[in-house]
Amino acid sequence: MKIFYAKYILPIASEIIEDGAIVVDGNKIVDFGNREEINSKFKDVERKFDLKNALIMPGFVNAHTHLELSGIKIKEVKDFKDWLYQVVEKRRKLFNVEGVFGKIKLVKTLLEKRWKGEVEKRIGEMVNSGTVAVGDVSNTGRLITMLLRVPMKVQIFIELISFVEERGIEFFNTIKELVGNVNKVVERHNLQREFRISLAPHAPYSVSEALFKLIKNFNGTSKTSVHLAEVIDEVEFIKNGTGFFRTFLIQRNGFDYSWNPPGVSPVKYLDRINFLDENTLAVHCVNVDDEDIEILSERNVSVCTCPRSNFFLKVGKAPVRKFLDHGINVCMGTDSMASNRDLNILNELKFAREFYENVSDEELLKIATLNGAKALGFDNICGSIERGKDSDLIYFIIPSDLKKSEIYKFIFRSNMCSRLR
Ligand SMILES: [Zn+2]
Structure with missing residues (x-):
């Protein structure tokens, strides 16, 4: 047992606590409180570490990122549509070089190595900025072994991505096996407390x-996430079946001509198909109306906000103010390197402080810690x-000479912190 003072x-x-x-x-945290009170309760503890002029707090939770997209750099975008085209192209190039060079095995190995290096760098950035839990979206499962460590x-x-029903079902059947196998390994090594995987x-x-529906059914009570109401074009597409996403899907041979648009907002649509509940993490929720907010609140959905990504x-x-007033569990994510400069949660927090002017400092820190833990199902342990x-x-x-009233400001100004060990 040891005691840390600060x-x-x-x-x-x-x-x-001062x-x-x-x-x-x-x-495990056994106890915490005032120095004198703890000293009188734990007289026999010999290992004592006085950090003196320090502030101890729980680590941060980055509830939404895509580590697989590390290595993608997009300098500027006109809008979401422009970004989507750029991402699709850059993701394709991440592992493929055009022409004869692309056929050489060594080139592929080098690309893979460079990509893994980028991912490791981003993981380091997360850890060094105090992130202790992460919700990572993966399209290939390539990073599972790395993330286990x-x-x-x-x-x-x-x-899973597929607007065409049959293709999606095929995809689902392959992927569910992967998840099943990973879960067996996780259980065998007793890692389920800290490592979870779902669709x-x-x-x-x-x-x-x-x-x-297949995904929801497969996951059961496991957490799931969905990008929801990120851009206004999504609302148009789900309401009327028209606009950018229709064009985009048709261009990519991914549109289903027999589809009838739901005719309601994306949030209402997901509620209608019973996708929304306390195990759902809805990411972005930028383009929502008051009725949508009511639904998210009633269904106990967690909402993940990604301020720098939304701005970019x-x-x-x-x-966010309305979400909080409706009792919605709001958490925060950096999103990926495709729409952010880094995965440093302190930088995200700093930006959020400016971006969401009507959210208090206290609320913002809770968003970046406890609320994220709740959204990912880790709130009983972190x-x-x-x-x-x-x-x-x-x-x-x-x-x-830092006063108690200046603590929050100090955190929002910081770029780095250390893990207490
Ligand atoms: Zn995302």
């Missing part, structure tokens, strides 16, 4: 109703400093 402890789920102490046994709690969402539909404009793609701003939870803690070195 000038401030920010438990998230309770009040800030001159605080945390008792940790192995990987990272010092973070991991929820992998294997993403996730990409978005209402790219996944058929049948596939949505010029899709608008999620009504996201806040509470007795019995894992000691997934981080600390910031603070100026000696």
